[in-house]
Amino acid sequence: MSVRSSRKPLAVAATLALGLGFAGAALAQTSTDSTDATGGGSDGGDRKQMMFQRIDADANGSISQEEMQAWRSKAVFRLDADNDGRVTKEEVDQHMAQRQSQGGKAVDSSQFFTTYDANSDGAIDEGELTDGGMKRFQTADTDANGEISIEEWQALQGS
Secondary structure (H helix, E strand, C coil), rough: CCCCCCCCCHHHHHHHHHHCCCCCCCCCCCCCCCCCCCCCCCHHHHHHHHHHHHHCCCCCEEEHHHHHHHHHHHHHCCCCCCCEEEEHHHHHEEEEEEEEECCCCCCCHHHHHHCCCCCCCCCCEEEHHHHHHHHHHHHHCCCCCCEEHHHHHHCCCCC
């Protein structure tokens, strides 16, 4: 099932790196605010804090697995250009090429697909995204309390 939003599409960079896979791709996010693809002049810590706050839907100061999964699905399936419920490497790469033509950074999506495309068919469906996301969440949750704190988030992002 695709989850869509009326907000401007997220750049795959932040989506893959921060929300999706913690896979290590360095990507940025755009939204309806004044933040540009490079973070609008903010330093890396500010961008990480802003991303954390976007994912922390209940604003309780930590990210639950449910919040992460909701955000991850919303972000990834925005890229499903043909609305088939699967995001292909070609769809991601096409989006990244478009972002790059608008001044965004070039990003290789290979690590994301290596992490999430469990059946190696070149596409990620909701099940693969959920399964891979749960594993990555557990890695990030270093104190195993079922929540990612801002400190765990920043450590994960290389602060």
